[in-house]
Amino acid sequence: NFMLTQPHSVSESPGKTVTISCTRSSGSIASNYVQWYQQRPGSAPTTVIYEDNQRPSGVPDRFSGSIDSSSNSASLTISGLKTEDEADYYCQSYDSSTVVFGGGTKLTVL
Amino acid sequence: EVQLVESGGGLVQPGGSLRLSCAASGFTFSSYWMSWVRQAPGKGLEWVANIKQDGSEKYYVDSVKGRFTISRDNAKNSLYLQMNSLRAEDTAVYYCARAVAYYYFDYWGQGTLVTVSS
Numbered sequence: 001n002f003m004l005t006q007p008h009s010v011s012e013s014p015g016k017t018v019t020i021s022c023t024r025s026s027g028s029i030a031s032n033y034v035q036w037y038q039q040r041p042g043s044a045p046t047t048v049i050y051e052d053n054q055r056p057s058g059v060p061d062r063f064s065g066s067i068d069s070s071s072n073s074a075s076l077t078i079s080g081l082k083t084e085d086e087a088d089y090y091c092q093s094y095d096s097s098t099v100v101f102g103g104g105t106k107l108t109v110l
Numbered sequence: 111e112v113q114l115v116e117s118g119g120g121l122v123q124p125g126g127s128l129r130l131s132c133a134a135s136g137f138t139f140s141s142y143w144m145s146w147v148r149q150a151p152g153k154g155l156e157w158v159a160n161i162k163q164d165g166s167e168k169y170y171v172d173s174v175k176g177r178f179t180i181s182r183d184n185a186k187n188s189l190y191l192q193m194n195s196l197r198a199e200d201t202a203v204y205y206c207a208r209a210v211a212y213y214y215f216d217y218w219g220q221g222t223l224v225t226v227s228s
Contacts, residue, residue: 001172035214037155044205044218045155051214090155094213097169099145099157 002026004091004102011108016081020105022091023073034074035092036065038085039104045090049076083109112136112217114206119222126196126226132189132206132219140164140184143209146191148202149221156202159191160209173199196226 003025012018022034034052037045047056049065052074062082067074074093078085086109091102118130130146146158159180160169168180179192189206203221210216 033213037215039155044220045215046218047214047216050210050216056216088154092155092157092215098171099160099169099213101147101155101157104154 001098002093002095002100004093004100006089006091006102006105008103009106009108011110012081014081014083014109017077017079018081018107019078020076020089020091020107021073022075022102023071024093027095028069029067029072029074029093030069032093032095034065034067036063036074036076037090037092039088039090041087048089078107081109085109112208114208114217114219116204116206116219116222119204119224121225121227122196123228124197124226127192127194128196128224130191130193130204130206130222130224134187134189134206134208137208139182139187143212144180144182144189145207145209145215146180146189147205147207147215147218148200148224149205150199150202153202158204160212161189162212193224196224198226200224201226 005023036049039045048063053065088104090104113135115133145160161180177195181190205221206219207215208217
């Protein structure tokens with residue numbers, strides 16, 4: 001099995017851009033799709049990115065996803081930050097029989 | 111509208127059992143993989159189990175293998191999680207989630223809290 005490692009927290013000001021990383025411990029990040037979920041306090045998670053860089057309908061294009069094989073990591077970038085983006089963000093991937101979540105990153109917009 | 115509604119959570123003693131249910135509506139239940147994902151208080155998300163559309167394939171996180179059983183009833187549009195030999199570390203909110211192509215969760219329920227304590 002593999003692990004996905006995220007920074008515990010990031011903070012940035014409204015209007016700025018923030019990037020959250022997600023590093024895969026073993027196996028290629030490119031071999032299985034990466035998803036990103038947003039979770040606000042007291043609520044269930046919602047998807048902001050699926051299949052590395054796809055946005056579900058209704059998710060603003062301020063949210064984008066990418067993968068970098070050289071660092072074996074995925075990234076979630078949020079531009080034009082709004083206070084409503086303040087939440088926990090989780091990356092997620094899988095292999096043939098296991099689904100793995102990253103530990104989550106708390107985004108503070110201040 | 112897709113809806114997933116969990117039930118069955120509650121307080122149970124260590125070593126006890128509990129059965130969670132998830133009622134699905136608004137989509138063709140039998141066409142999707144389904145999953146359980148849990149979140150311990152103040153902690154991150156942890157995938158628990160997946161089940162294929164016809165129930166022929168089931169996968170579990172190592173920590174629940176041999177104790178938890180995922181099942182489904184496509185005629186009732188329902189997903190289940192039978193939890194036996196419960197431990198304090200199983201305390202969490204348990205979410206039912208629809209899985210697209212096995213690996214991507216596109217809809218989640220609101221969760222049901224399971225507390226394992228004496």
